[in-house]
Amino acid sequence: MGQSKGRGPAPSLDPVAGNGLINRRALLGRGMAIAGAGAAATVTGAAAEPLKDNPWSLEMGGATPALQTPSRFEKDVTRTRTNPNNEFRNSHARTPHHLLNGTVTPNSLHFSINHAGIPDIDPAQHKLVIHGMVRQPLEFTLEKLSRYPLVTRTAFVECAGNSAPMFSSEPMQITAQAIHGLVSNAEWTGVKLSTLLDEAGLDPNAKWLVAEGADAHFLDRSVPVKKAYDDAIVAIYQNGERLMPGNGYPMRLLLPGYQGNMNVKFLRRLKAIDQPAMTMFESKTYSQILPGGRTMRFNFVMQVKSFITHPSLSHTLKEPGFYAISGVAYSGTGRIAKVMVSADGGKSWGEAALQGPVHEKAFTRFVMPWRWDGQPAILQSRAWDEAGNAQPLRAEFVAARGQTKQPVTNPVVFPNQHYNSLTSWGVDSKGEIKHVYA
Amino acid sequence: MSMRRSLVALAIACTLGSGAAFAQSTGLGKPISEADIKQWDIAVLPDGTNLPPGSGTPAQGAKVYAQKCVACHAEGGKGGGSPGAGPLVGGAPLTNGIETPKTIANYYAYATTVFDYIRRSMPFNMPRSLPDDEVYALTAYILSLNKLIGENDVMDAKTLPQVKMPNRDNFIMPYPDRI
Numbered sequence: 300m301g302q303s304k305g306r307g308p309a310p311s312l313d314p315v316a317g318n319g320l321i322n323r324r325a326l327l328g329r330g331m332a333i334a335g336a337g338a339a340a341t342v343t344g345a346a347a348e349p350l351k352d353n354p355w356s357l358e359m360g361g362a363t364p365a366l367q368t369p370s371r372f373e374k375d376v377t378r379t380r381t382n383p384n385n386e387f388r389n390s391h392a393r394t395p396h397h398l399l400n401g402t403v404t405p406n407s408l409h410f411s412i413n414h415a416g417i418p419d420i421d422p423a424q425h426k427l428v429i430h431g432m433v434r435q436p437l438e439f440t441l442e443k444l445s446r447y448p449l450v451t452r453t454a455f456v457e458c459a460g461n462s463a464p465m466f467s468s469e470p471m472q473i474t475a476q477a478i479h480g481l482v483s484n485a486e487w488t489g490v491k492l493s494t495l496l497d498e499a500g501l502d503p504n505a506k507w508l509v510a511e512g513a514d515a516h517f518l519d520r521s522v523p524v525k526k527a528y529d530d531a532i533v534a535i536y537q538n539g540e541r542l543m544p545g546n547g548y549p550m551r552l553l554l555p556g557y558q559g560n561m562n563v564k565f566l567r568r569l570k571a572i573d574q575p576a577m578t579m580f581e582s583k584t585y586s587q588i589l590p591g592g593r594t595m596r597f598n599f600v601m602q603v604k605s606f607i608t609h610p611s612l613s614h615t616l617k618e619p620g621f622y623a624i625s626g627v628a629y630s631g632t633g634r635i636a637k638v639m640v641s642a643d644g645g646k647s648w649g650e651a652a653l654q655g656p657v658h659e660k661a662f663t664r665f666v667m668p669w670r671w672d673g674q675p676a677i678l679q680s681r682a683w684d685e686a687g688n689a690q691p692l693r694a695e696f697v698a699a700r701g702q703t704k705q706p707v708t709n710p711v712v713f714p715n716q717h718y719n720s721l722t723s724w725g726v727d728s729k730g731e732i733k734h735v736y737a
Numbered sequence: 738m739s740m741r742r743s744l745v746a747l748a749i750a751c752t753l754g755s756g757a758a759f760a761q762s763t764g765l766g767k768p769i770s771e772a773d774i775k776q777w778d779i780a781v782l783p784d785g786t787n788l789p790p791g792s793g794t795p796a797q798g799a800k801v802y803a804q805k806c807v808a809c810h811a812e813g814g815k816g817g818g819s820p821g822a823g824p825l826v827g828g829a830p831l832t833n834g835i836e837t838p839k840t841i842a843n844y845y846a847y848a849t850t851v852f853d854y855i856r857r858s859m860p861f862n863m864p865r866s867l868p869d870d871e872v873y874a875l876t877a878y879i880l881s882l883n884k885l886i887g888e889n890d891v892m893d894a895k896t897l898p899q900v901k902m903p904n905r906d907n908f909i910m911p912y913p914d915r916i
Contacts (some may be wrong), residue, residue, distance in 0.1 A: 387822075388820055388821020483765060517779070568777055582846060583844050591832065594904060597910050597911070597912060624830065670882055703835070
């Protein structure tokens with residue numbers, strides 16, 4: 300470690316919490332310092348071999364494709380599906396968080412739930428109408444929407460049932476993909492919904508919009524006008540390209556931070572009304588039972604949550620030494636303010652570094668330097684948002700929201716919804732990782 | 738107005754957030770009459786608003802059910818005829834636990850939801866194929882199986898919203914300020 304003239308004191312490389320967590324300030328431009336500080340004594344493995352040129356460097360490479368896809372060596376980085384034969388029921392495809400990094404979910408891996416299949420929509424024929432309690436009902440085509448001054452924002456979309464396996468009374472031995480794969484994060488581009496509502500002349504007495512899709516369920520949800528004027532957009536691009544069919548092509552409602560199902564895909568109609576429609580999906584499917592038997596209605600907001608993606612179940616720590624613990628944090632009420640990480644099952648905590656920029660209602664990746672000593676460890680993350688909401692500890696969460704009476708064995712059922720407590724990964728002395736409750 | 742002046746005016750309009758003046762002038766939305774939206778305008782509200790003309794009885798519904806629903810939902814609405822088709826009848830008390838399967842009888846707050854969902858989404862392979870009388874009849878049949886209405890009760894735009902659903906007053910709203 301050298302001097303740091305004029306830039307304040309050099310960062311401490313002392314552990315900030317138990318089981319080897321290192322002060323995150325060690326990551327601030329002094330990555331080499333970490334290696335120097337402790338690794339000198341723990342260089343492992345045989346000395347490097349002399350280098351040779353590999354065969355792929357010694358001949359002309361392959362053709363450059365029109366539409367590029369990942370390397371053949373990444374063929375296992377796929378979504379997991381629940382209805383590959385397209386039976387008459389809903390279909391889920393989960394994002395492989397344990398195999399991704401950064402914050403943007405690639406479009407091919409964005410999670411997707413379809414209650415009646417994916418419609419094959421011709422964008423030239425698709426129409427969106429706004430009507431009901433408006434001065435002038437209006438019809439929009441994709442071409443017309445594309446002519447508005449578009450806005451771009453990053454937002455996570457999360458199914459209300461994401462993380463539902465964690466309602467199980469015993470921890471299920473499944474990956475972060477299987478537990479948390481029904482949330483993804485993308486850059487969405489579209490027209491502000493308020494612009495379209497103003498153009499139609501929304502009646503001040505209208506309190507709700509029934510948003511309806513063009514799928515074979517005509518899936519619809521009631522959306523508060525308040526949310527429509529807050530930050531809703533009609534999205535027509537996803538990470539710079541047109542929406543994926545499974546994410547609502549050619550247009551979808553985007554309600555940042557609200558239950559995924561309310562972000563109606565294949566959007567074809569918005570009807571302004573003075574009362575909620577109490578559609579099947581808001582009456583039953585995306586409504587929740589509380590311990591004791593009361594039920595929750597209009598539980599819109601996906602609350603502050605984080606989970607560690609690296610390392611996590613299915614990874615193995617091959618040797619003691621330096622690792623970066625990282626994962627994603629997000630909140631439906633705003634920006635992530637802080638993420639704390641523990642390597643000793645919550646006995647002690649250190650503050651993780653946040654990769655910026657930190658957007659509201661979007662994934663923020665956190666990183667925590669860690670030196671694993673080869674002994675058992677339990678890794679956890681806990682997030683806070685800018686409104687002061689803390690991700691609840693498991694005991695707090697279970698007291699408020701309950702858990703199943705019997706352990707859950709089927710990872711694709713939904714015992715309940717809106718789970719946002721901590722995820723704990725138990726590392727054993729062989730470096731293998733289990734899902735644990737701590 | 739000079740180019741510079743109109744740009745300044747536009748900038749001021751945007752800065753002040755007077756989206757209305759701007760939006761109203763785009764003319765990108767094409768006016769359409771409610772009459773031309775009618776085929777799409779199917780959302781039924783809990784107070785009965787937008788329920789169509791027509792009617793049906795449980796007995797009429799049983800006949801339609803036997804033709805168009807039983808393959809997936811099984812005899813008597815027991816469910817399980819296909820993997821996605823849950824039971825249409827019965828339901829455990831919600832005090833049984835947070836994972837209690839939600840059903841029409843133990844969960845729905847409004848009978849209009851049953852009508853609306855059948856009409857917009859069923860049968861799974863042929864949505865929007867049921868005439869309104871058949872939707873009323875099927876709704877009556879299912880409500881009758883659950884003993885929420887009498888065996889001979891007629892369901893129509895007037896009677897359906899009056900059906901009292903057992904779980905109606907059991908809901909908590911976590912975010913009343915967001916509505």
